[in-house]
Amino acid sequence: MTAAVHGHQARKRFGQNFLQDMGMIGRIVRAIRPQQGEHLVEIGPGMGAITEQLVDSGARLDAVELDRDLIPGLRVKFFNAPNFQVHEADALKFDFTSLMDDQQPLRLIGNLPYNISTPLIFHLLSFGTSIVDMHFMLQKEVVDRLAAQPGTSQWGRLSVMTQYACQVESLFIVPPECFVPRPKVDSAIVRLTPQPPQHPAEDLQLLSDTVRQAFGQRRKTLRNNLKGLVDEAGFADVQIDPSRRPETLTVAEFVALANWRFRQAG
CATH class of the missing domain: 3.40.50.150 (Vaccinia Virus protein VP39)
Structure with a gap:
């Protein structure tokens, strides 16, 4: 009604x-x-x-x-x-x-x-x-x-x-x-x-894509959700434990993952 x-x-x-x-x-x-x-x-x-x-x-x-x-x-x-x-x-x-x-x-x-x-x-x-x-x-x-x-x-x-x-x-x-x-x-x-980002992303679309993929299945780990996007060496490079779940990451950590992907693509 x-x-x-x-x-x-x-x-x-x-x-x-x-x-x-x-x-x-x-x-x-x-x-x-x-x-x-x-x-x-x-x-x-x-x-x-x-x-x-x-x-x-x-x-x-x-x-x-x-x-x-x-x-x-x-x-x-x-x-x-x-x-x-x-x-x-x-x-x-x-x-x-x-x-x-x-x-x-x-x-x-x-x-x-x-x-x-x-x-x-x-x-x-x-x-x-x-x-x-x-x-x-x-x-x-x-x-x-x-x-x-x-x-x-x-x-x-x-x-x-x-x-x-x-x-x-x-x-x-x-x-x-x-x-x-x-x-x-x-x-x-x-x-x-x-406001200007405190931790600037090299590519905003890549950041958006990384965040979307990371939260694809909330109960799964970053290793699972970012499979094919970030490898073990990548997680080590940005000092993020791949067994963590997406809701534990800060904005700065998501930016670090996206910027790592940007560097690999370059």
Whole structure:
């Protein structure tokens, strides 16, 4: 069953849950601290609950919305706001740098549907220095994975690749009663701040591939999961025990394995 908000049916296929709690909306906007002169991009503005306060900040705001039924309402609601523009587009395929006509880096904000959150974050990481920071509302389980530490069950490919490129801060929980319709799980706000990697990879695609292969079967050892990619001499060269499991490796150790592969290919 879907719930209607101001006449709009929340759509399951878009993973829509509309934020309604004004106190929580204020808390999220205070965490973002939008300033006049900044260039904000909101992914999935929905009914415009957070959008309104972002527009009021005086910052330039571009909104990217996939549900075409919501766009007319947003255009009417903000028709007299010269700093607001909405784009009908799929954020998973959208080139965010196309919005940078002023060459000013972007600040991204969004209540991201669970079903696209992981691929969307990987897509956004590819824009690197074009983004100042990202504030997202996600299922708490995803935020826990983004902010996880090595040696925990949440540590995985999403953690490694995000922490390679960004500082990750889990800010606070947003309970189900803040939404219509109510989700069955807690959400949380995360801040991702892109920064130069502490341990640079020679080839980012090779790092991504190494991490993906390493976590292919979590219960197996690196020796098994990286078979044919890193040999015993390679593990010895980077001083990593091949009998370890992938969730015990740090970002720096994954980079060391990827850079070893890069040197062998060269």
